[in-house]
Amino acid sequence: MKLLQELKYVESHEWVRVEENKAYVGITDYAQDQLGDIVYVEVPEVGTVVEAGDQFIVLESVKAASDVYAPVSGIVVEVNEELEDNPALINESAFDAWIVAIDMSMSNEIDSLLSAEEYEELCE
Amino acid sequence: MKKTPLYEKHIQLKGKIIDFGGWGLPVEYSGIIPEHEAVRTKAGIFDVSHMGEITVQGEDSEKYLQMLLTNDISLLNNNQIAYTTMCYPHGGVVDDLLVYKYTNTDYLLVVNASNTEKDYRWMKENIFGDTEVLNVSENYAQVALQGPLSQTILQKLTKKDLNEIEFYYFCDNVNIGNIGALVSRTGYTGEDGFELYFAYDKAEEMWELILETGKEEGLIPAGLGARDTLRFEAALPLYGHELDENITPLEAGLGFCVKLNKENFIGKEALANQKSEGLNRKIIGFEMIDRGIPRNNYEVYAEGRKIGYVTTGSFSPTLKKNIGLALIDSAYSKEGTEIEVLIRNKNLKAKVIKKPFYSKKYKKMP
Numbered sequence: 099m100k101l102l103q104e105l106k107y108v109e110s111h112e113w114v115r116v117e118e119n120k121a122y123v124g125i126t127d128y129a130q131d132q133l134g135d136i137v138y139v140e141v142p143e144v145g146t147v148v149e150a151g152d153q154f155i156v157l158e159s160v161k162a163a164s165d166v167y168a169p170v171s172g173i174v175v176e177v178n179e180e181l182e183d184n185p186a187l188i189n190e191s192a193f194d195a196w197i198v199a200i201d202m203s204m205s206n207e208i209d210s211l212l213s214a215e216e217y218e219e220l221c222e
Numbered sequence: 223m224k225k226t227p228l229y230e231k232h233i234q235l236k237g238k239i240i241d242f243g244g245w246g247l248p249v250e251y252s253g254i255i256p257e258h259e260a261v262r263t264k265a266g267i268f269d270v271s272h273m274g275e276i277t278v279q280g281e282d283s284e285k286y287l288q289m290l291l292t293n294d295i296s297l298l299n300n301n302q303i304a305y306t307t308m309c310y311p312h313g314g315v316v317d318d319l320l321v322y323k324y325t326n327t328d329y330l331l332v333v334n335a336s337n338t339e340k341d342y343r344w345m346k347e348n349i350f351g352d353t354e355v356l357n358v359s360e361n362y363a364q365v366a367l368q369g370p371l372s373q374t375i376l377q378k379l380t381k382k383d384l385n386e387i388e389f390y391y392f393c394d395n396v397n398i399g400n401i402g403a404l405v406s407r408t409g410y411t412g413e414d415g416f417e418l419y420f421a422y423d424k425a426e427e428m429w430e431l432i433l434e435t436g437k438e439e440g441l442i443p444a445g446l447g448a449r450d451t452l453r454f455e456a457a458l459p460l461y462g463h464e465l466d467e468n469i470t471p472l473e474a475g476l477g478f479c480v481k482l483n484k485e486n487f488i489g490k491e492a493l494a495n496q497k498s499e500g501l502n503r504k505i506i507g508f509e510m511i512d513r514g515i516p517r518n519n520y521e522v523y524a525e526g527r528k529i530g531y532v533t534t535g536s537f538s539p540t541l542k543k544n545i546g547l548a549l550i551d552s553a554y555s556k557e558g559t560e561i562e563v564l565i566r567n568k569n570l571k572a573k574v575i576k577k578p579f580y581s582k583k584y585k586k587m588p
Contacts, residue, residue, distance in 0.1 A: 135253050138515050138544070
């Protein structure tokens with residue numbers, strides 16, 4: 099399974115890359131493979147306040163819509179605009195294609211996320 | 223889950239297996255979009271062994287089918303096929319199906335997998351005269367070879383001149399390699415292509431033979447996902463979506479297979495009344511104006527009130543647009559009419575457009 103050691107993971111198949119107080123969020127390679135060709139990404143507006151566990155992004159594959167949950171609490175401060183015209187980037191390179199960045203309100207939430215090994219075990 | 227004789231092949235090909243009406247079938251192998259594109263531009267092969275097959279035999283077969291089905295079976299030549307609906311007395315649809323006519327005492331009906339048992343019961347309940355109805359689904363494997371290069375590929379495997387099989391005709395006992403098959407020029411994709419029916423235990427051999435032969439032409443296996451997007455672009459109805467026991471064939475736009483001038487058939491009165499009174503609702507095609515993908519059962523609005531619901535919606539791989547079919551109040555069915563689709567609590571703008579979304583590329587004989 100393709101995984102990056104330096105990222106944190108959630109059992110609902112999101113990954114998180116922490117840069118200072120910002121958490122960049124995407125979905126795992128395993129998740130994109132399960133979803134199939136992604137054709138539309140619906141993101142929250144910049145400024146949206148989210149709590150860990152909130153459904154805050156919708157990914158639509160050809161077949162169906164799937165929810166993505168906020169791994170941490172905070173304010174959405176960036177959205178990856180490249181995905182608007184090219185949602186397939188998520189299929190091509192799931193760990194590069196971040197979807198949104200959250201300015202964390204409780205950065206210790208990161209500690210409760212999964213390591214690459216823990217996530218891998220979960221998927222088996 | 224029930225398995226078709228090709229289940230192990232799907233696993234080998236890394237098909238993603240889903241439960242489709244009780245059948246374990248691949249939704250995709252390489253991806254819905256590449257499979258869809260292969261069928262539109264080259265060729266794809268589908269395992270459709272889950273489809274139901276029911277034979278009707280005996281002296282009164284034609285009379286019986288005329289009573290049971292909405293289309294006029296008496297117009298069929300031997301070896302010709304008709305698409306038809308089978309209705310309840312109130313005009314709702316039991317199933318949509320293909321009728322293969324060997325002779326006027328011998329027919330094969332091909333029905334939707336998930337409706338096979340229901341259809342068979344309905345057919346037995348309404349049987350009369352010298353007619354025998356048998357569910358022979360378990361005897362058959364079926365594959366669909368679809369796409370513009372289908373004939374080129376299949377011709378390499380048989381001495382039978384495939385040009386002799388016209389659209390919606392079939393030929394039985396054709397040797398494909400060494401395997402005897404019924405070959406019909408039919409399909410569910412809007413492309414030229416064939417459906418092959420043959421012995422259940424020959425399925426793996428047939429599948430490998432066709433895939434290997436078609437490699438040069440770019441043939442790939444295609445799953446249920448692409449089958450759905452392909453039929454949807456061609457606006458071919460899917461039972462449970464555009465048709466069900468509460469939707470009549472007229473509402474679904476299938477007036478061409480409801481022959482109200484034939485003597486009598488189940489549902490005739492209700493359908494004749496509906497036609498003379500005019501349709502209150504019908505299936506229309508629409509395209510999203512706002513960003514968003516419509517999905518089955520999403521509500522449709524106009525002028526602040528609910529006017530119907532989406533029956534199928536998807537991103538269209540060919541048109542690269544978000545489009546849908548919806549059953550709505552006929553007052554809003556005119557092309558260009560603006561409607562709204564409720565997507566995740568937001569009313570998003572759409573407009574009624576012409577269907578089919580993709581014009582069918584069937585092979586019409588001169």
